[in-house]
Amino acid sequence: MTPAEAGASGEQERILAQMPLTRQDDLFQVRRHGQAVCQALELGEAGRVRLVTLASEAGAELLGSAGLSAEFVRTAGQPHRVAVRFRWKGERAPSHDLLTASHRLLDLCVDDRGCLLLGQDLTTPLTADEAARRVDAELAGLRGPDMSEELRRQNSQLLQALQDERARYEELERLNKELDETNAGVMALYSELSGELEETNRGVVALYADLEDKSRRLRLASAAKTRFWANVSHELRTPVNAVIALAQLLLDEGADPLTDEQHQQVSLIAGAGHTLLALVEELLDTAKAESGRLEPQLVPVDLRTVLHQLRGTLASAAAEDVTLDIADTAFPGPFTTDEVMLTRVLRNVLSNSLKFTASGTVRLTVEAEERAAGPWAVLTVTDTGVGIPEDEVEQVFEEFYQVRGAHQRHVSGTGLGLPYARKLTELLGGRLTLTSALGRGTEVTVELPAAPVPPGPGTLPKEPLLRGVVIVDDDPVFLRTLRPTLDRLAETTTEVTRSVEALRTIRTTLPDAVLVDLAMPSPDGYQVLQQISAVPSLEQVPVVVLTSMGVSDLDRDRLGRARAVLSKTHLTAERLAEALGLVAGAAGPADAQDTKEVPLP
Incomplete structure (x- = not known):
């Protein structure tokens, strides 16, 4: 650093010692003075060795230059610093290796043609006077040149440096060995985990194959059960009809007169025959509903007439302390449904309430609701009966399931009433829900569209209505069964079994419609719907949700702009066409609010 540079930086520089360098012995004095100055200014051992060693090397390289001298200086700026400045005349310059080492090992190295400044930062901020006093004391204590002592000290310092380097080398060797051992352990663990993962994958494949086989057997068993029900119901209907007809002949006014006892017994036979026929009809309808053959x-139905007939039919089934209260009201506006199915639904629900209500009231109310999809009828049956435990509410919709308890001892039934009523309600385009609490009665709500579109055969043309459809579903069995249905609707069908690829496939193919399952690995169907809604270019593509979930399990706020929600059960091309608005009378596209009102068929 030149005086000009020192002034520019604002540092206060004081020369502590200086000497000319003309012969080899002067280098010895540079080292001694350097050691003394650094020690007086409390420079650490490592910094002292670096500065004195490099200063000695610089002096040795420059020795012989005209006017060569060495100055020991101290600066009081920020930071405090001790330095050795060499000055000389001529073109001679320090070597590149020396400058490189000085830049790397020292805090200061400035080479300015005839001036070389080497320095180290100080950690002890001494005042200028204190620093000068200490340096003077150290220099005064130096005796005559004792080269052997200096060499011993240098050798001791070098030996200490070698020992430090050796210790660092041994530590590095130890760390390398530990790293090798760790790598070996990691590789062994990786091999072990890879083997376990491969074995697990083989087990998963075998399990999947076993599940496929069991699913196939279950489907065959279900089909066999359905056929059995249908065959048994058909076979039972003939003799039951004969029993009822014969009983009616015996009770006819033109027949031979019967005694009072005989008349009562034949009446009981006729009543039991009618009850048995109703059970047979339910079995047959349940079999048809499961096979998709019940349409x-x-x-147009007069709801008031239906309710009046139910009131007359069920009045005798009420216990002595039970009041049957069926609303005497007409539906405001046209009401279109299947009258027989509606009657059976309400009769099963009301009969079930009457069976398990010992005292109080069984009430049926009717309300009209205007929804986005059109007018709906909401029929609610409430009772003051024994109620159902909360953990068994959903189980009562399983076929043949009956809630266990003391109340069952005197109540007959097959366990088909509520499952049968729900199936019929869904076939009518509505839904049936139940809420109950043990000891606090039960409430059953039947919701039906007042003006549904008749699906009927022949509503679809022979040629496909769409160019392309994308279906996002991870169930290969369902996709296989749905292919014939989609072939009737679209020329091409793109199946996406990994939901992560759904959005890219839809944006690439630009289909005329998208079908999305909800229950899939992440991202699930709700997330796929959100992804589709976020792409403006897909705004006009209709989306329909296909699911096996119940209505109560749907998160309606996350259905996005899906046009409709359809059950996977008994899914037909006509129902899909209606949901997509491809046939006359089908509803148009629904926005997010409309979607919330679309029930699960």
Whole structure:
């Protein structure tokens, strides 16, 4: 650093010692003075060795230059610093290796043609006077040149440096060994985990194959059960009809007169025959519903007449302390449904309430609701009966399931009433829900569209209505069963079994419609719907949700702009066409609010 540089930086520089360098012995004095100055200014051992060693090397390289001298200086700026400045005349310059080492090992190294400044930062901020006093004391204590002592000290310092380097080398060797051992352990663990993962994958594949086989067997068993029900119901209907007909002949006024006892017994036979026929009809309808062969016949219905008939039919089934209260009201506006199915639904629900209500009231109310999809009828049956435990509410919709308890001892039934009523309600395009609490009665709500669109055969043309459809579903069995249905609707069908690829496939193919399952690995169907809604270019593509979930399990706030929600059960091309607005009478696209009102068929 030149005086000009020192002034520019604002540092206060004081020369502590200086000497000319003309011969080899002067280098010895540079080292001794350097050691003394650094010690007086409390420079650490490591910094002292670096500065004195490099200063000695610089003096040795420059020795012989004209006017060569060495100055020991101290600066009081920020930071405090001790330095050795060499000055000389001529073109001679320190070597590149020396400058490189000085830049790397020292805090200061400035080479300015005829001036070389080497320095180290100080950690002890001494005042200028104190620093000068200490340096003077150290220099005064130096005796005559004792080269052997200096060499011993240098050798001791070098030996200490070698020992430090050796210790660092040994530590590095130890760390390298530990790293090698760790790497070996990691590789062994990786091999072990890879083997376990491969074995697990083989087990998963075998399990999946076993599940496929069991699913196939279950489907065959279900189909066999359905056929059995249908065959048994058909076989039972003939003799039951014969029993009822014969009983009616015996009770006819033109027949031979019967005694009072005989008349009562034949009446009991006729009543039991009618009850048995109703059970047979329910079994047959349940079998038809499961096989998809039970189609509603939609006609205008006088709801008041239906309720009046139920009131007359069920009045005798009420216990002595039970009041049957059925609303005497007409539906405001046209009401279109299957009258037989509606009657059976309400009769099963009301009969179930009457069976398990010993005292109080069984009430049926009717309300009209205007929804986005049109007018709906909400029929609610409440009772003051024994109620159902909360953990068994959903189980009562399983076929043949009956809630266990003391109340069952005197009540007959097959366990088909509520499952049968729910199936019929869904076939009519509505939904049936139940809430109950043990000891506090039960409430059953039947919601039906007042003006549904009759699906009927022949509503679809022979040629596909769409160019392309994308279906996002991870169930290969369902996709396989749905292919014939989609072939009737679209020329091409793109199946996406990994939901992560759904959005990219939809944006690439630009289909005429998208079908999305909800229950899939992440991202699930709700997330796929959100992804589709976030792309403006897909705004006009209709989306329909296909699911096996119940209505109560749907998160309606996350359905996005889905047009409709359809059950996977008994899914037909006509129902899909209606949901997509492809046939006459189908509803148009629904916004997010409309979607919330679309029930699960």
